[in-house]
Amino acid sequence: MGKILENKPACLHCNAVIHSVFNVLDNEQLEDLNKHKTCSSYKKGQYVFNELGMPNGLYCINTGKIKLSTTGFDGKEQILSLVKEGEILGYRALIADERYHCSAVAIEDSSICIIDKSYFNSTIIKNNKLLIEIVKKVSGDLKLAENHLVSLSQKNVRERLAEALLFIKATYGCLEDGATLNVTLSREEIADYVGTSTESAIRLLSEFNHDKIIELIGKKIKILNLQLLIKTANLND
């Protein structure tokens, strides 16, 4: 459990709202939403929820970055997705009233709002526009998962790593220099997204560094040659 914040951010003034499924709510509805939530802070590495747990509310990331992962067959972790502020989490388990089947872990200190399960079931689920937004959101997630799946099935590790760096850039963006990825992931985490061994991820990152595609600055990754990275990823869309 995260640490509950005394002064929770107001939905009405939340910057994340316009990019979230809640963009279809009017001010009154946002005020109402605000009354039925709490907000907690999570330290880097802390679990927001675990794949074995039952849902007790709808999570909405206020600030911070979260990874969604699942534990595979000999305990190996697979990162399914990386998410940022404005994204909702745990809606699937909530609607189907079943266990989460992936875990959510903070990859940096984050603050997350939790909307009451009862409010969700009594009110949100009655709102047509919002439901359509949720369908669109799940559909988008499915599309991403399927693309990831095809890459895992058909691309080699080098291509997948390049693709992963582009995905990270697309998700979290860059620092002010417009090239350094705005997130710190361990080599193991990168490997767990790419679906390879930590050693292979390290080796290939070194290669990319040597080939001047990227520059490794401590744990930060700077993209030096975006065109070459895209070419290395062998994208077709």
Added chain:
Amino acid sequence: MGKILENKPACLHCNAVIHSVFNVLDNEQLEDLNKHKTCSSYKKGQYVFNELGMPNGLYCINTGKIKLSTTGFDGKEQILSLVKEGEILGYRALIADERYHCSAVAIEDSSICIIDKSYFNSTIIKNNKLLIEIVKKVSGDLKLAENHLVSLSQKNVRERLAEALLFIKATYGCLEDGATLNVTLSREEIADYVGTSTESAIRLLSEFNHDKIIELIGKKIKILNLQLLIKTANLND
């Protein structure tokens, strides 16, 4: 395009309805639905829709079997899912009003109902219960995709092939003998689901056959030792 059937099956008497998202509709609504659809037949191998096309309605499989696949990077096919009667197709592209991003191909002769796009947009999408069913449906699809993804990422070809056979059994069931899979897929199609080469799929099926896990009878596959198949798949749930 499939061949339009003169005497389309009535939704009210459709056996597939209770297992589909339409189970929440009452008789009156089913009658109404029936008025806004056509039904076409598709021969084995025929495209129901192509990943490049725009949606013109919601597809609902009346009888038959369909594969959902996408074309990867050097034209290699990836089968994303296998579906049967009662399943709806193409809802994502319809709701988001964008191109399909996978193709649907009949793997045996099928008859499929197509519900008008305008009816979908004007009526279905206003039905809250139905929307919730659709959210549950997409969520289930996403869960399947994620499981497939983890397998592709972490399991070897032997394990994935065993898992694929179990997936086929779970999806299409068996013939009267309770052991022979009730579908005919080519080795290439199996490989395209498993994410391996056709040769590897053939080789491993022969091994399974030799090890008495399965028996290959022409193009039919009979599961001789389900326990061993499950063990080979290395499932953890």
Added chain:
DNA sequence: GATTAAACCTGCCCAATATCATGTTTTAAA
């Protein structure tokens, strides 16, 4: 029934990548 094409099968070789081992650097904790 003859001909052709597609699907299926098997052996061989090799590249990609996992695994193991060992060392170094960075970070965290005492």
Added chain:
DNA sequence: TTTAAAACATGATATTGGGCAGGTTTAATC
């Protein structure tokens, strides 16, 4: 500050599984 523990790095080796080649069987077409 010292110590311990992660995280990172790189070389050596083993294994998986892909690709090619050449075959056979099955299915489709004339």
